[in-house]
Amino acid sequence: MLRYETLKDVSAAALQRFDLIIDVRSPGEYAEDHLPGAVNMPVLDDAERAEIGTTYVQVSAFEARRAGAALVARNAAKHLETALSDKPKRFRPLVYCWRGGMRSNSMATILSAVGWPVAVLEGGYQTWRRAVMAGIEAASPELELILIDGQTGTAKTALLEVLRQKGEQMLDLEGLARHRGSAFGGFANAPQPSQKAFETALWCALEGVDSSRPVFVEAESARIGSVRLPSPLWTQMKVASRIEITAPLAERARFLATAYADIVQDPEQACAALELISPFHPRDQIAHWRELALQGQPETLAAELMSAHYDPAYDRARRKRLTPSALTLDTERLDAPSLDALADRIIASKQAL
Numbered sequence: 001m002l003r004y005e006t007l008k009d010v011s012a013a014a015l016q017r018f019d020l021i022i023d024v025r026s027p028g029e030y031a032e033d034h035l036p037g038a039v040n041m042p043v044l045d046d047a048e049r050a051e052i053g054t055t056y057v058q059v060s061a062f063e064a065r066r067a068g069a070a071l072v073a074r075n076a077a078k079h080l081e082t083a084l085s086d087k088p089k090r091f092r093p094l095v096y097c098w099r100g101g102m103r104s105n106s107m108a109t110i111l112s113a114v115g116w117p118v119a120v121l122e123g124g125y126q127t128w129r130r131a132v133m134a135g136i137e138a139a140s141p142e143l144e145l146i147l148i149d150g151q152t153g154t155a156k157t158a159l160l161e162v163l164r165q166k167g168e169q170m171l172d173l174e175g176l177a178r179h180r181g182s183a184f185g186g187f188a189n190a191p192q193p194s195q196k197a198f199e200t201a202l203w204c205a206l207e208g209v210d211s212s213r214p215v216f217v218e219a220e221s222a223r224i225g226s227v228r229l230p231s232p233l234w235t236q237m238k239v240a241s242r243i244e245i246t247a248p249l250a251e252r253a254r255f256l257a258t259a260y261a262d263i264v265q266d267p268e269q270a271c272a273a274l275e276l277i278s279p280f281h282p283r284d285q286i287a288h289w290r291e292l293a294l295q296g297q298p299e300t301l302a303a304e305l306m307s308a309h310y311d312p313a314y315d316r317a318r319r320k321r322l323t324p325s326a327l328t329l330d331t332e333r334l335d336a337p338s339l340d341a342l343a344d345r346i347i348a349s350k351q352a353l
Helices: 027-032 046-058 061-081 102-114 124-142 156-165 173-177 195-207 231-238 249-259 267-280 283-294 298-320 336-352
Strands: 005-007 020-023 093-096 119-121 145-150 169-171 215-218 241-246 327-330
Touching: 046 061, 061 102, 093 102, 093 124, 102 119, 119 124, 124 195, 124 231, 145 156, 145 231, 156 169, 156 215, 156 336, 173 195, 173 215, 241 336, 249 298, 267 283, 267 298, 283 298, 327 336
Parallel strands: 005 119, 020 093, 093 119, 145 215, 145 241, 169 215, 241 327
Antiparallel strands: none
């Protein structure tokens, strides 16, 4: 009789026991979110899954299962002949589907017949999803957060990286969200993750945090581009200590022209970003900024956008904050030596916050 293990524990330590995590869901399901490191080997692709669902509703459950079994066997055979063809006898895979049902059990049965010690994730992806949300909810109140704040262009993300290099803990929310938090914030050729995938990445980052030490994080709004911060983390951020960075407008413009080079050096992308803020400004103002983008004047464009749009928005947000800045640090430059010095000042003052 074929046997395979069932797994309930989705901690990092438990998942590391396996040589490979196999997600047998359709490519569309996998793209929305998946377990870290999982490889997609669908037993039903998106079209096949839809076809079986239609058969189930319009014909019968029996006919759907019969047609599905044939497709599963055919697709599993392809994976055995390709992605799994070089796996040794002691290869130990973990298999999961949406809720730990027919798709994962069918694949596990076939892999078990080969002789591999297979495990199936009980409850499937939904078990992982519940663990992610429970983990974020439990971890967030334990975090000692220190927010790095400041107007647009004060190199907050770059400063976080310098702090990390100096041994401090940091949480790069914009990196996880693949967005820089403004109309110009998207990364070229790097779309944002789904909400679920963002939360998975966030939980994986939080698992590595030592809650007995401070964690530096950029001050954000509750939404970064298209994704939302989970409410437990956002609640903790609203009451966290805040360090504000200030720098001259011209220096901020110079820094932004470099940091956002992928956007501002592409006139089409810059003009598309300007469309996002067009409801807030007169048409002639947007037309002027569009002309600056087309003429290749990124520093002038950045300076005008900050003066007319981003700085006033920041000032409005600052007036609404529940907690004032605990410390303000001024810098005349935002180059590498200046950021290094800023990081040292932050580290020296963190105990007093």
